[in-house]
Each structure stands twice: as C-alpha cells, then as structure tokens.
Amino acid sequence: MRAIDIHTHPVCFAKGYSRKEINAFADQALAQGVQQMVSLGDVLVFGSHPTEKQVRIINDQTHQVMRWRPEYFVGFCALNPRLGEKAVMQEVERCIALGFSGLKLEISNNARDACMKPVMAAAARWNVPVLQHTWSMTNIRQRHLHSDPEDTAALARRHPNVQVIMAHLTGCGYRGVLEAKGVDNLVVDTSGGFPESGILDYALEHLGADHIVYGSDLPIRETGVTLERTLAGTMSAAELDKVLYGNTRRILKL
Amino acid sequence: MLLDTHVHLGHWPFTFVPERSAAQLAADLRKNGIRRALVSPLDAVLAPDPLPANRALFAAVRRTPALLPVATINPALAHWRQQLDHAATGPLQAIELYPNYHNYRLDSPRFDTFLAEVAKRKLKLIISVRLEDDRHRYFALNIKNVPTKSLTAFLKRHPQLHPLLLGLGLPDIRALAKTCGNFSTDTAFVEWIYSIQTLVREFPVSRILFGSHTPFLITKASLAKLTTAKLPKATRAAIEHGNAERFFGL
Numbered sequence: 001m002r003a004i005d006i007h008t009h010p011v012c013f014a015k016g017y018s019r020k021e022i023n024a025f026a027d028q029a030l031a032q033g034v035q036q037m038v039s040l041g042d043v044l045v046f047g048s049h050p051t052e053k054q055v056r057i058i059n060d061q062t063h064q065v066m067r068w069r070p071e072y073f074v075g076f077c078a079l080n081p082r083l084g085e086k087a088v089m090q091e092v093e094r095c096i097a098l099g100f101s102g103l104k105l106e107i108s109n110n111a112r113d114a115c116m117k118p119v120m121a122a123a124a125r126w127n128v129p130v131l132q133h134t135w136s137m138t139n140i141r142q143r144h145l146h147s148d149p150e151d152t153a154a155l156a157r158r159h160p161n162v163q164v165i166m167a168h169l170t171g172c173g174y175r176g177v178l179e180a181k182g183v184d185n186l187v188v189d190t191s192g193g194f195p196e197s198g199i200l201d202y203a204l205e206h207l208g209a210d211h212i213v214y215g216s217d218l219p220i221r222e223t224g225v226t227l228e229r230t231l232a233g234t235m236s237a238a239e240l241d242k243v244l245y246g247n248t249r250r251i252l253k254l
Numbered sequence: 255m256l257l258d259t260h261v262h263l264g265h266w267p268f269t270f271v272p273e274r275s276a277a278q279l280a281a282d283l284r285k286n287g288i289r290r291a292l293v294s295p296l297d298a299v300l301a302p303d304p305l306p307a308n309r310a311l312f313a314a315v316r317r318t319p320a321l322l323p324v325a326t327i328n329p330a331l332a333h334w335r336q337q338l339d340h341a342a343t344g345p346l347q348a349i350e351l352y353p354n355y356h357n358y359r360l361d362s363p364r365f366d367t368f369l370a371e372v373a374k375r376k377l378k379l380i381i382s383v384r385l386e387d388d389r390h391r392y393f394a395l396n397i398k399n400v401p402t403k404s405l406t407a408f409l410k411r412h413p414q415l416h417p418l419l420l421g422l423g424l425p426d427i428r429a430l431a432k433t434c435g436n437f438s439t440d441t442a443f444v445e446w447i448y449s450i451q452t453l454v455r456e457f458p459v460s461r462i463l464f465g466s467h468t469p470f471l472i473t474k475a476s477l478a479k480l481t482t483a484k485l486p487k488a489t490r491a492a493i494e495h496g497n498a499e500r501f502f503g504l
Contacts, residue, residue, distance in 0.1 A: 025447070032482065136390045173390050174270075194387055194443065195475035197271045197468075219447035224478035232474045 001033045003227065003244040004254070007131070007167060007191035007215030010065050010073070011042040016219065017061060019068050026072045029216075029223045035245075036254065037218075039065050040131065041078040043106040048145055050080050050108075052087050059091065063098050074252055076102040076131060081109050085118035092122040101252050102129045102165075111147035111155040120159040129163040129251050130155075131189070135171035149176030156186040163251055165213065168192035170199055177203045180211065187247060191215030195229035209239035213247045256288040256477075257495040257504070259380075260420050260440045260465025263311060263321070264296030268392040271469045276318040279468075283320070286473045288466070290320050290495075292380075292502070294350050298326035299385070305337055312344055322346045322502075324380060329368040330358045338375060348378035348502060350420075354400050355385075361407035369412055378502055381405075384421030384443055385470060402429045409434040418501060420465060424449075427457055438501060440465025441493070442476055450483040450493065459489050463498045 010025050011017045029037060041062045046054040055078060062075045077095035079088055092103065103123055109115055111132050123130045132155065137148040147155075149172040156164035164186045166172060170193025172180070177199070180188050188203060188211060203212055216226040230244060248254075261283070265273050274282065276293075283291050295311035298304035308325040315321040325341035327334060327349045341349050349372065353360050360381070372379055384399040391397075405419065409430070416436045423443045430437065438461040446452050453462060466476035480493065498504070 028447075138393045139389055139391065170387075171390055193390075194445065195472045196269070196387075197470060197472050198269045202270060221445055222447055222449055222479050222482070224482035225445065225449075225475045228478040229472045229475040232472045 001227075001231070001244065002241070003034045003214050004248040004252075005029060005034050005037045005216050005218070005223075006165065006213050006248045006251075007189050008037045008039055008218040009042060009220070010037075010039050010218075011061050012219050014042065014045055017042075017064075022065055022068050025218070026069050029218070030072070032223050032227060034223060034227075037073055038076055038102070038131075038248075038252070039073045040076050040104045043078050043104060048107045049082065050078075052083055052091070055080055055083070055087075055091055056094075059095050059098075059100070062100070063095075066099065074102075074254070075100040076104040078104045078106065079119060081105065081113070081115040081119050084115070088118045089122055092126065096126050096128070100128075102131060105130065105132045105147075107133055107142075107145045109145065110143055111151040116155060120155070120162050123162045124159065129165055131165040131167055133168070134166045134176070135168055135192075136173050136176060138175075149173075149179040153179040153183055153186060156183045160185050163187070165189055165251070167215070168217070169203055169212070170194065170196050174199065174202055177206050181206050187211045187213050187251070189213050189215035190226065190230060190243070191217035191221065195225055200229065200233045204233065204235060204239065209235065209242040210247060212243045213251070214244045255491075255495045256286075256464060257498045258283060258288045258291035258466050258468070259418065259463045259498050260442050261291040261293045261321075261468045262296045262470070263293050263314065264298075264307065266296050266470070267300075268386075268395065269470075274469070276314045276321055280318045280320040283468065283473065286466075286477055288473070288477075290322060290504075291468075292324050292346065292348070292498075293321045294324045294326055294382075299352055299355050303331060303333075304328050305333070305340060308337070308340055312340075324348050324350045326350050326352065328352075328356045329365050330356055334368055335371070338371065338377070341377065342375065346378075346502060347376060348380060350380040350382060352382045353404075354397050359404055360400070361404055361411050369415065373414060379415060379417040380420060381417050382420045383426065384423075402426050405430060405437075406433055409436055418463060421467070424453065427453070431457060437461070438463055438497070440467075441479065442467035442471060445479065448483065449479040450485065454485065454489060459492050460497055462493050463501065464493050464495075
C-alpha cells in the first residue's frame, strides 16, 4: 500500500510549528504508508477573513514546513479571495516561486462568488489545482462563507481548464457525490468527518476511482482511521492505488 | 479479546449500509478481532415504543452469544416499568437511553423515580449522546446531540449513578470532566491525530471503553485509533476489554 495525503494541516491553530513536531507528524504517517503529504496551512488561525499580512504568515509557515521536510511536504498556497485580484495574484506568484503546487480556499467566501475569478485565473496561469473546502450547507446554513458541494461543482464547471479538488467527502454526503458526478475536472477528497459507512462505496459507484483522492484532515483526524476507512471498502487493488496514490500523483505532477 | 461497547443491529433509513443478521454482524466483528459486543436495537430509536424492537433484538441474538443485547428504554413512556422488566430478561443487566431521539431531558426531576428504580434493580446505565454527525445528518431529522450542559446537570443531580456515555467527542469529555467524575466514555467519536493517547493523557484510563459504533462507522477504521496507538500493555488491555468487563460485571 502506498498513499499520498492530499489534505493535512501540520500547523493547526498555531500548534505544531516546530521542526520536531513536523517530523513527528510526517513520521507517524510515513510509518503507515503515506509517502507524501500536502500541507494546506493553518488556514483558520486568523479566522475566516485573514488580511494580506496574515495570509503571508500562513503561507510562510507552510514554506517552512516544506523546507524542514522537502522530500515529504507539498505546499498549497492559502488565499482569501475577498482581498481582491491584485492581492491574490501577488500571493500566488510569490508562493509559486517558493515551490508551492496548488491553491487552497477555506471559508472566506462561497465558491460561486465573483471574487473567485482571479483565483481561477491564477490557477490556470500557473497550471496548479485548487482545493476548495466544501461541506453540505443544508444544516449549517452559512453559505455566504462556506461552499456547498453544489457550489464547488459549479466552480469546476465554470473553469474546465482548472483541476478542482472538492474537500471532505463525508461532509459533502450522498447529495454532494451526485453534484460532483460528470464533472471531468473535479475530484473529491476523502478527508474530514468520522469514518461513516457507505459513503465511500457510494462515491466509487457514482464517480469512479479516477475522481476520488485520499485525504485525512490531520491533525483533526488520524492517519490509521482515514486509511482504514478507504481500505475497508469495496475497491479493487487497482482502484485503491488510484485513490490512495495515483490520482494525486497525477494532479500534483509528482 | 476485544469487547465492543457500541454496536447496533437493525435498520437505519438515512444511509445505504446494508442491514445484517445477528450472525453476519458477529462474523464481521470477529473478522476485526472483536469477540463480544454490546448490541442495541436501531429500530427502537425512531419507534414510538421501543419494546417490540427490544423483543426482536433479544430473539435475534439468542443463538449468537457473542452479541450481548442491550434494551433501549424510553422512560418518558408510561410503561417504563414493563420495559425494565423485559430488559432484565437478557444476559446483560444494562439499559440504553436516547434522550434526544425520545424527546426528554435527563436532568428533569420527572425521571427521579425511574432512575431510582434503575439503581434499585442494579441495571447498568448507558446513554447515547450522539448517533450521527449533526452537521450533515438528514435535514428532516432535526435532532441535536445531547448537550454537555444537560449531561452535566444530570450527572450532578444523580451523583450515585455512573453511566457509560456513548458518542462523546474529545471537547465533550473535556467539558464534562471539569465538573463531573461519575461517568465513563467510549472511543467511537474521540478523534484527533493521536486519539487514544490524547484521551489517556487527559482522562482516567479506567473510564475509557472501546466502542466502534458499528454499523454507522466502519468497524476497522474505528478500531485503527486503538491498534495504531502507542500504549502500555495494561492500558491497552483495559480499554480493549478489561474496563468493559468490570463495568458490566462480565
């Protein structure tokens, strides 16, 4: 078994930011077969609307994590799209020059909002994927900040030249899987939520193994739990290899 | 040797998880190293009266000794004594409550007589705090998890009781443990990068019981937090089975 974890926060709410802790974070996953990880940054440490300076701090921390373990961590550049085109473009350009490989959107806005246009333009220009935090808004009702699976699927459809990663399969739920169905440039990550029965098999049936990628949401979740929920399903060995490893390797051009 | 304190048998209408027979459930648990499990009837959760589902469960597991049936009791119904009488016919002297699904507050004085009777009959008390993640449960099922505030009031009102609370998360345990010492917890909804090691650091080992929450959660995934945890042998044995054996007198 080999895996790449596309959804982690090695530094989370200002905790874990030391070389020793980052090494421990990576080593526990490596020991369980996770060969590389995407570090998405401490995206909520400053709340849902980080300033330009705060966005830079988040990304500088991710860069430091990448430098501590360059063979292990792939960095994604966290953004606040509401800061506007100039700020977004400058930060993406800065992060790409530092070796980042993707863009991360949290809960500053909804994925359908007009402020996403520069983000997607930047993704297209530098040919990097966009990972959008997504959760069913049926019960949460904060759609002005969060993105429902319907919104993230709409984002991917509007920008067919950009690879979009819809985060949190369990939170997207059965309805979310159906929203993601048939969108070629969209994959769903398995991170987040408890290891609920049934949803991964449902995603496999409707999306196929090419459109699912393994993610954990560490440290909020645990590597062993998230791996076992994937391994315990009905996937063939070939499908498992795609979900755990191959799809992310292709998306990140590793 | 694993003893699972948090397993259900029956149908749940909001997922596509196939319903299993008692024998199938026991076999699936055994594949994961779980030799015995406390099983409650899912059909009792949404039913207007839990007794029929309890009777069906007791009958279903009669030939499957690995599954120890736990009756679901709704103390808000007039025939709660009859429910307790039936519960006592099983191999385990334990009952389970679902305050949120059965629409009552545990700390209400209205249940003092019921709880006194539970203590008198020496029935072990299990309280289900959470069955599902309420952030994405079925929209029409407008039910919240049992609030920590209500649990705290209940535990303080009945200091002689020591229930097993199923479905607590780490934040819930931290909040409850600040003021109450008379409860134990299962592990199903405790999750962090080092779930069990974190829990053991913050909470007395003797009050931690393994629970997988099968079939809501994937058994093997629930178990992984325990199997991958770095724990002293005695601590592992206590969580895997020892604490549950002592708690239920097995």
